[in-house]
Amino acid sequence: MASKKPLILISNDDGITAPGIQTLVKVMKKIGEVVVVAPDGPQSGMGHAITVANTLRLDKSTAFPDVEAYECSGTPADCVKLAKHHVLKNRQPDLVVSGINHGSNSSISVLYSGTMSAAIEAAIEGLPAIGFSLCDYGHEADFSHTEPFVEQIVRQALKHGIPVNTALNVNIPKNSATPIAGIKICRQAHARWQEEFDERLDPNKRRYFWMTGSFVNSDKGEDTDEWALANNYVSVVPCQFDLTAYHAIPQLNNEWELEEKPEMKDKKITEKAPN
Amino acid sequence: MASKKPLILISNDDGITAPGIQTLVKVMKKIGEVVVVAPDGPQSGMGHAITVANTLRLDKSTAFPDVEAYECSGTPADCVKLAKHHVLKNRQPDLVVSGINHGSNSSISVLYSGTMSAAIEAAIEGLPAIGFSLCDYGHEADFSHTEPFVEQIVRQALKHGIPVNTALNVNIPKNSATPIAGIKICRQAHARWQEEFDERLDPNKRRYFWMTGSFVNSDKGEDTDEWALANNYVSVVPCQFDLTAYHAIPQLNNEWELEEKPEMKDKKITEKAPN
Secondary structure, eight states, X not given: OTTSOOEEEEEOSSOTTSHHHHHHHHHHHHHSEEEEEEESSOOTTOTTOOOOSSOBOEEEOOXXXXXXXXXXXXXXXXXXXXXXXXXXXXXXXXXXEEEEEESOOOGGGGXXXXXXXXXXXXXXXXXXXXXXXXXOOOTTOOOGGGHHHHHHHHHHHHHHOOOTTEEEEEEEXXXXXXXXXXXXXXXXXXXXXXXXEXXXXXXXXXXXXXXXXXXXXXXXXXXBHHHHHHTTEEEEEEEESOOBOTTHHHXXXXXXXXXXXXXXXXXXXOOOOOO | OTTSOOEEEEEOSSOTTSHHHHHHHHHHHHHSEEEEEEESSOOTTOTTOOOOSSOBOEEEOOSSTTSXXXXXXXXXXXXXXXXXXXXXXXXXXXXXXXXXXXXXXXXXXXXXXXXXXXXHHHHHTTOOEEEEEESOOOTTOOOGGGHHHHHHHHHHHHHHOOOTTEEXXXXXXXXXXXXXXXXXXXXXXXXXXXXXXXXXXOTTSOEEEEEEEEEEEOOOOTTBHHHHHHTTEEEEEEEESOOBOTTHHHHHHHHOOOSOOOBTTTTBOOOOOXX
């Protein structure tokens, strides 16, 4: 049993032909048995979108020699759902990895990230999951320096597990002359994108927009992913899918005057509609 | 100043012609000055998707008499971004409301919900925001019973505010013979969708899938949105956009053997790459 190779499911959001997933497949093949189910084209910025009102395609792919791989017409979250419930069926993956995304998914970008939605979808399904992103948007981004970090993190995840109901958001600094300082467990920085809209006219003189913007980080904490990345660390943020702001519940209960405050102790339900 | 009507921005994910947004506009017109920026077609299940690799259209809409309204080619999150940074510019909305969604967005569905992504996007932008959903998927769903609850919740939000960095996820039971029991502040139930894929052949004998599935709630808590809805309450869950699983950070720091553990006290950065 101990010698059985772990089953690792791989997805991404840049599509099955993107360079980042090549690196991920290469490293994962050293560690386990690999199955790939990835979008058949780019799905960046898809957040946690799923395909509810349309059909899904799933076809065998030859993108990776010696690897069972499928390309899917859907979103990253669709890919994980199809992988678990159709492709793998009774084969339970030991780990789901997503990426390596071409560009950062740190801080608030985790919400917009298809890479992380694949990982979070896996966590919802009860599977240990990690999303990897490289902080380099360049067309010729170099992924080679990420390999030892990806391998180390995946081996730790397989050895120690990932905290239940979380998925790890791993961001790796761009390759540079400065060696990467290490791996740091972080919290999500409180930052946001400050959008601007570039207004243009099409050849028919109809108006259209490009969304542009800059990243604004007002969080000075030294325990954030942004701090870690700015200091050349690989950042690891455990992410949860329970969005409840628990701290806000007493505030709402105390301040808001709701006509019917349910009395939980005796579970009395007052069958009266408000005015 | 006290008599100035609040400015309320409205969006949704079912599209600007959906019945739910009609109800929301009707109720909001009683309370404030209304501006609508909504998708030009259905965007259900879009999660927190944004349009990064494509252009956006934004055109004046005549969907609502006497209301400034725009239809947008993008996602619900795009609509809020365009509204804040282009349509409203220097007019700061006092509240952003999204919906009323045609179907429940309780529990885990909050992650897949375009309705809630519009509200959460507004919260990220620092605006008080509420997403409303009706737990009725029927084509002829009746929204009329939601009006007093929507009005009450919006008036409370304008009076007392919404806890900072949160957006409210409001779900309203389907209209039935049983009157609604009241409004309850809740946490997100720990539940998930159990997917199945309905495999078919197209006229060219190529395989395709429909995603189907059933909702599985293993959370027996009586403080959840699912419990509230099952007991005919309107559920209100404050949702945050900081996904950090804070409780998981010590576990990772203690259990994982990372080669480089940063020493935060003296902020020493060991400039050594791992093996």
